[in-house]
Amino acid sequence: MGAFDVRDLIKADSAGPAQEGTPTSGATRAFHPLAERIAAMPVKRTLSxxxxxxxxxxxxxxxxxxxxxxxxxxxxxxxxxxxxxxxxxxxxxxxxxxxxxxxxxxxxxxxxxxxxxxxxxxxxxxxxxxxxxxxxxxxxxxxxxxxxxxxxxxxxxxxxxxxxxxxxxxxxxxxxxxLGRLERRTAIVGGGPAGEELIKALEAQRDTGLRVCGVFDDRNDDRSPDLVAGYPKLGTIDDLVEFARRTKLDLVIFTLPISAEARLLTMLRKLWVLPIDIRLSAHMSKLRFRPRSYSYIGAVPVLDVFDRPIADWDIVVKWLFDKIVGTLALILLSPLMLATAIAIKLDSKGPILFRQKRYGFNNELIEVLKFRSLYHEMSDFAAAKQVTKDDPRVTRVGRFIRKTSIDELPQLFNVVFKGNLSLVGPRPHAIHATASNRAYEQVVDGYFARHKVKPGITGWAQINGWRGETDTEDKIQRRVEHDLYYIENWSVLLDLYILIKTPFSLLTKNENAY
Known part of the structure; x- marks a missing residue:
C-alpha cells in the first residue's frame, strides 16, 4: 500500500460524511477532524x-x-x-x-x-x-x-x-x-500566499520525497484560509506540537518572513523540543544571502533552523554501539545480576524485577526494568513520591543496590532486546515525577527537548553528580541542562567516555542517591 495524500482524504470527505479518527492513547488535545484521521493512521518507519x-x-x-x-x-x-x-x-x-x-x-x-x-x-x-x-x-x-x-x-x-x-x-x-518508506512527512507553518507559493514550488520539484500532511497557522483571519494550495489548515502551533509527535513528522517548514521575528521566535520556542528538522523558507524572501548559506529541497532554498540530533548514519553507529557493548556488558555483569536477584528474593517477599512506565524517545511511554528495591507492598509504580534518605519503603538490599546503581542493571535488557533504551542518554524520568510538588515540564522551560533522543541507562548528568533525588527545582534544572549538552555534543567518543567514567562517579558522586 502506497503513502497517503491528505488531499485524497479531503476528496473522500466531499464525496460522503467524514469519519472522525480515534485519538491515540494518551492524547489529550482535540484536533481538527482531518488531523485526527491522519494521526490515527499507522505510521511506517521511514528510511534515511x-x-x-x-x-x-x-x-x-x-x-x-x-x-x-x-x-x-x-x-x-x-x-x-x-x-x-x-x-x-x-x-x-x-x-x-x-x-x-x-x-x-x-x-x-x-x-x-x-x-x-x-x-x-x-x-x-x-x-x-x-x-x-x-x-x-x-x-x-x-x-x-x-x-x-x-x-x-x-x-x-x-x-x-x-x-x-x-x-x-x-x-x-x-x-x-x-511503500512510502522514503518519504519525509512535512508540515507547513504559515498559510496565505506565501504558504501557497511554497507548496507549489515544492510540488514542482522531482524526487524530494516530501509528503505534505497539512498547514498550521495561529492566524484565524482572511490572511490564513482553511485551504492552502489544496491542503487543509489543521490547527495552530500548539496543535502542531502534539500532531508532530503522534504522526512522527520529519520536517517543519516555516513560510514566515524573517521580519516577523517576534512571532517566529514564539513558534520556534514551542517546536524546538521536537526530534524533527525545522527549516525557514527563503523562497519568497527579499533578503538574500550567499548561495552557500542555504540548504535546498530540490531547487527551493531554505535556511536551517534546527536539525534532528543523532540522525542518518549516527543512528546506525549508536545502535551498533548499544548492541555490541550492551551485549558484552550483559555477559560480564550476569554473575553480579544473578547474585543480586538471589539477595532480593531472600531479603523480602515479592518479584525480583520492578517495572515502571517512563518517558522515552519523542515522549513515547516505555516500560523500564529495574531490580526491586522497595518492599513489594509499598511499590510506587507512578513515582508519586520520590525515595528520600532513610526512606522506610526501601529494603536492606534495596538501600545498597540503589546507592551503587546496581538496581539499574536490568535495563541492559531494554537496550539489547527491546531497543527502547540506549546505554548512554538522558535518564528516563517517571511520568508523574515532580520537583517541589511541580511537574518537571512546569519547572524547566523546554524540558521535553531531552526526549529528542533515546534515553539511556547512564548519562552526562549522572557522571557530573546530578543523579538520584530531584527534590528541588535547581536539581532538575541542572540535570536537564546537562542532558541538553549531551544531545547537542553527542559522539561515540563521548558515549565511551561517559561509560568509562560512570563506575568512578558512582563511588565519588552518590550523595543524592538513596
Missing amino acids: PVLIEGLVRLADFVVVVGVGGLIFWLYVAGKVENALPYQVTIPLLAVGALAAFQALHLYHIGALRNFVTMAVRIIAGWTVLFLLALAAFFFLKIGDQVSRVWLASFYAGGLALLLAERLAVTMIVLRLTR
Missing part, C-alpha cells in the same frame, strides 16, 4: 536517503575491488613477478569510481530511481576512468607491467556488475518509494 546513498557507495566500492581482485586471482596471480601495479590500480580505480559517480550525481535518491539515465552516466564515467588509467600507465611508463587482458576484463566485468547492481538498487528504491 542519506543511509541508502551511503550503502550504494559501499556497494560500488565492493563491486569494483571485488571484480578487479577476482580477475587478478583467476588470470594474473602467480604469473607476474611484480604484483604492485595491480595492488595499487584496483583500490585507486575503486576510489576514482566513487569520485566520478559523485560528480555525475549518481548517488542522489532521485537518480537511483531512474535506471536508464543512471546507466548512461555509469558507462560514461567508467569509460573515462579507464581512459585516465591508460593515460597514467603511459606517462608512468608501466604499461608493459599490466596485463591488457586483465585490464579489458576488469573494464567489461566491472561495468557489467555495476549496471547489475544499480538495476537491483533501482528496483529496491522504487519499491520502498511505493
Whole structure:
C-alpha cells in the first residue's frame, strides 16, 4: 500500500460524511477532524536517503575491488613477478569510481530511481576512468607491467556488475518509494500566499520525497484560509506540537518572513523540543544571502533552523554501539545480576524485577526494568513520591543496590532486546515525577527537548553528580541542562567516555542517591 495524500482524504470527505479518527492513547488535545484521521493512521518507519546513498557507495566500492581482485586471482596471480601495479590500480580505480559517480550525481535518491539515465552516466564515467588509467600507465611508463587482458576484463566485468547492481538498487528504491518508506512527512507553518507559493514550488520539484500532511497557522483571519494550495489548515502551533509527535513528522517548514521575528521566535520556542528538522523558507524572501548559506529541497532554498540530533548514519553507529557493548556488558555483569536477584528474593517477599512506565524517545511511554528495591507492598509504580534518605519503603538490599546503581542493571535488557533504551542518554524520568510538588515540564522551560533522543541507562548528568533525588527545582534544572549538552555534543567518543567514567562517579558522586 502506497503513502497517503491528505488531499485524497479531503476528496473522500466531499464525496460522503467524514469519519472522525480515534485519538491515540494518551492524547489529550482535540484536533481538527482531518488531523485526527491522519494521526490515527499507522505510521511506517521511514528510511534515511542519506543511509541508502551511503550503502550504494559501499556497494560500488565492493563491486569494483571485488571484480578487479577476482580477475587478478583467476588470470594474473602467480604469473607476474611484480604484483604492485595491480595492488595499487584496483583500490585507486575503486576510489576514482566513487569520485566520478559523485560528480555525475549518481548517488542522489532521485537518480537511483531512474535506471536508464543512471546507466548512461555509469558507462560514461567508467569509460573515462579507464581512459585516465591508460593515460597514467603511459606517462608512468608501466604499461608493459599490466596485463591488457586483465585490464579489458576488469573494464567489461566491472561495468557489467555495476549496471547489475544499480538495476537491483533501482528496483529496491522504487519499491520502498511505493511503500512510502522514503518519504519525509512535512508540515507547513504559515498559510496565505506565501504558504501557497511554497507548496507549489515544492510540488514542482522531482524526487524530494516530501509528503505534505497539512498547514498550521495561529492566524484565524482572511490572511490564513482553511485551504492552502489544496491542503487543509489543521490547527495552530500548539496543535502542531502534539500532531508532530503522534504522526512522527520529519520536517517543519516555516513560510514566515524573517521580519516577523517576534512571532517566529514564539513558534520556534514551542517546536524546538521536537526530534524533527525545522527549516525557514527563503523562497519568497527579499533578503538574500550567499548561495552557500542555504540548504535546498530540490531547487527551493531554505535556511536551517534546527536539525534532528543523532540522525542518518549516527543512528546506525549508536545502535551498533548499544548492541555490541550492551551485549558484552550483559555477559560480564550476569554473575553480579544473578547474585543480586538471589539477595532480593531472600531479603523480602515479592518479584525480583520492578517495572515502571517512563518517558522515552519523542515522549513515547516505555516500560523500564529495574531490580526491586522497595518492599513489594509499598511499590510506587507512578513515582508519586520520590525515595528520600532513610526512606522506610526501601529494603536492606534495596538501600545498597540503589546507592551503587546496581538496581539499574536490568535495563541492559531494554537496550539489547527491546531497543527502547540506549546505554548512554538522558535518564528516563517517571511520568508523574515532580520537583517541589511541580511537574518537571512546569519547572524547566523546554524540558521535553531531552526526549529528542533515546534515553539511556547512564548519562552526562549522572557522571557530573546530578543523579538520584530531584527534590528541588535547581536539581532538575541542572540535570536537564546537562542532558541538553549531551544531545547537542553527542559522539561515540563521548558515549565511551561517559561509560568509562560512570563506575568512578558512582563511588565519588552518590550523595543524592538513596
